[in-house]
Structure formats: C-alpha cells, structure tokens
Amino acid sequence: MVFDARAIEIPLNSHVRYVDTGTIGEVVDARTTNGIDWVKLDKTGLWYESNRVELLEEKDIKKGSWGNKDLDIENLKENTMNFEELELSSDSCNGGG
Template sequence: MAFDARDKEIALDSHVRYVDTGTIGKVLDVKTTDGVDWVKIDKTNLWYRSSLVELLDEKDLKKQFDDDGNDELDVEALKEKAEKLENMQMDSSVAEGGG
C-alpha cells in the first residue's frame, strides 16, 4: 500500500502527478523497497517515490477527445499549457495606474 504526498492511498490505474516536474500518468505498478514506497507511471515508464506524487481526482483530469471520439488523457497538451504559463513574462508597461 502506497500513499501520496497528501497521505492519500494510491491504487493501481489511478492518475497521479509528479510534483517536481508536473508529469501526469496512470499508475501501472506499486512496490515497496527498503521501506520506501514507489509507483510506476505509464507515461514515462519510470518509478517515482510515492511521497513525491499527488493523486489526481476526476475534476483534476482534463479529458481530450480525438477525431474518432475516443476518450483520452492528453498529457502532452497539459505539459505544453503548463510550459506556456511558466514562460509567460510580466510586463510593467501593460497598464498604468490612474490618479
């Protein structure tokens, strides 16, 4: 039994987000080695410490539909959106205060 960063139990086939990079994926496997819990995520096929991932609720998952109408989580689109937000520059000349 593995728990996420918020002490929620992680089950197989649940979706999680790795907090350091924002990587989102479905949990393929769970294991404990030397007292440390690990989860394997399908998107990267890598193992992550369970205490460094967050369990995602249905409301957290944004579903995208492809041309065939198949329901699929578009992880790459979510990464691109997050990247754009991170790269946004603030500009003080956009608005001026009145008065």
Template sequence: MVFDARGLEIALGSYVRYVDTGTIGEVLDVKTQDGMEWVKLDKTELWYRSNLVELLDDKDIKKSTLYDDRDNQDLDIEAMKEKANALEDMQMDSSVAEGGG
C-alpha cells in the same frame, strides 16, 4: 499499500502528478523496497517515490488532444497558434539569473 504526499492511498489505475515536474500518469505498478514506496507511471515508464506524487481527481486530469488522439477529437488550431505567438513574443533578459560558476 502506498500513499501519496498527502497521505492518500494510491491504487493501481489511479492518476497521479509528480510534484517536482508536473508529470501526470496512470499508476501501472506499486512496490515497497528498502522501506520506500514507489509508483510506476505509464507516460514515462519510470518509478517515482510515492511521497512525491499527488493523487488526482477526475477533474484534475486533462486530456491532450495533441498527443492523445484516442478520443478522436479535433485539434483547436487557433488556440495552438495563440500559444505559439505568446511564446514568440516572450522577451529574454540576461539579468534574470546568473550561473553558479
């Protein structure tokens, strides 16, 4: 048995979100190695420490019609255009952050 960041048990086939990057995936495998618990996600085929992921409810899982066409859903072209326009209108400011060197 492996547990998520909130102490909930993670089962094979459940969906989790990696807290640091927001990566969501289905749990393909679990393992315990050197006292640490790990889960392997389908989207990246990578192993993540189980205490750094959160177990998701069905309502938390969003299907991406852009990348996941298995449901044969229509793309919302207008919504995609709005997102693209919002990104184009974003202003860059050099005073936001400074380099470390």
C-alpha cells in the same frame, strides 16, 4: 499499500501528478523497496517515490492531447533528436542595420 504526498492511498490505475515536474500519468504498478514506496507511471515508464506524487481527482486529469491530436511521446523524442542535429551557420542571414 502506497501513499501520496498527502498520505492518501494510491490505488492501481489511478492518476497522479509528480509534484516536482507536473508529470501526470496512470499508476500501472506499485511497490515498496528498502522502506521506500514507489509508483510506476504509464506515460514515462519510470518509477517515482510515492511521497512525491499527488493523487488526482477525475476533474483534474487533462487528457494527453494537443488540439485534436493525441500526443505521441516517441514522435516528440524523435523530432527533438532531429532538431539537435540541426547545424547553424553564422553566414545564413545578415543583420539589418
């Protein structure tokens, strides 16, 4: 058994929010290691200390969508990498003045 920041038990397949960043995900695994409780979230695949997450009620869960399209995290990462490779030049535009 693992508990959230409010000492509420976190069942598998429930939704939680990481309080530091607002990341929301479904709990796909839970474990205790060296006296610390952890939960693994489906969206990030990362482990979070259970006392740093809050169990969400169904009404608090926002579906991962942007307009009518589902968010594709891998696609967003790829687009971010493409943006990082963008080269800016000081002679690309002139200031008005």
